[in-house]
Amino acid sequence: MRSDFDLGRFGLVSGSSLPSAQLTYETHGELDDEGSNCILLPSYYTGTSSSYEPWIGPGRLFDPAEWFIVAVNLFGNGVSTSPSRAHPEIAGAAFPDVDIADNVIAQHRLLTHLGVKRIRLIAGWSMGALQAYEWAARYPGLVDAILPIAGAARCSPHNFVFLEGVKAALLADPTFRQGRYITPPVQGLRAFGTVYAGWAYSQEFFRHGTYRELGYASVDSVIQGWAADHEQEDANDLLAMLGTWQRADVGKHHPGGFEGAMGDITARAIVMPGSTDLYFPQADSEREVELLQDGELRPLVSELGHIAGRPGVREAETAQIRSAVQELLRN
Structure with missing residues (x-):
């Protein structure tokens, strides 16, 4: 409970x-x-x-x-x-x-x-x-x-740079408005998830088609799945957790x-x-x-x-x- x-x-x-x-x-x-x-x-x-x-x-x-x-x-x-x-x-x-x-x-x-x-x-x-x-x-x-x-x-440092990349994809959406968005920045959220998909899995995962074991029919379905998942997230929540991660030491x-x-x-x-x-x-x-x-x-x-x-x-x-x-x- x-x-x-x-x-x-x-x-x-x-x-x-x-x-x-x-x-x-x-x-x-x-x-x-x-x-x-x-x-x-x-x-x-x-x-x-x-x-x-x-x-x-x-x-x-x-x-x-x-x-x-x-x-x-x-x-x-x-x-x-x-x-x-x-x-x-x-x-x-x-x-x-x-x-x-x-x-x-x-x-x-x-x-x-x-x-x-x-x-x-x-x-x-x-x-x-x-x-x-x-x-x-x-x-x-x-x-x-x-x-x-x-x-x-x-x-x-390398992990930090990776996170800056996904963050930049979200911030580039003009709807984000420095976190004061009126409607969710859908384009930025989907871009965030799309960039993240390339980092979440290994080269072998894509090369060997292992994505099929996880229910993805194709590489494109991996990309679309991650974009759709992140579209459901709150943008400021994502950035708050991302900052916590980047400052970790x-x-x-x-x-x-x-x-x-x-x-x-x-x-x-x-x-x-x-x-x-x-x-x-x-x-x-x-x-x-x-x-x-x-x-x-x-x-x-x-x-x-x-x-x-x-x-x-x-x-x-x-x-x-x-x-x-x-x-x-x-x-």
């Missing part, structure tokens, strides 16, 4: 604030008496707490009969406080910059409210991985294990910088970059794992590109993730 956690006027690390802030979440299962059987699933770009449902249930990655599963929505995703769902003071183009750290601080307040004393595992795909790293660095004594999938501990607020933050992570980590991911490449994860106290690099072997590991896409990738989950929870 989806619920709202009221944060009041929530102060941001930037010094700004979110008035009447709400963090929206879903729970599955029951918290044990020790408050120690929590699984946290932070949402990802254009995803919601419900997007993790393919991982939750009997026989799936996380069984509610055993675990207290909390799936939480990012600020800006249109479910938690967002440009499209905000106090009039910060609605639309007036929405302030929100960092990954802000999301994690708010989530920490939520879990404290729910009675959680220990997090057995934080598993997150894409932007969910950014949050998993931030959690482990900011609250090392609370987190037993993390499973970052197709993500990283910070947004790399686990060392941004740590006195020891990036290396110090990574070195302070005590949680057991299995890091699963997509083997053909174009914007969270395996090479970045290799360098990050070297900085962890107890980290293992375990590439997610797939030709799906970045989409490898997204909940509910394909069993071949889910099986690899399941093996890592079982190992982390067993230990």
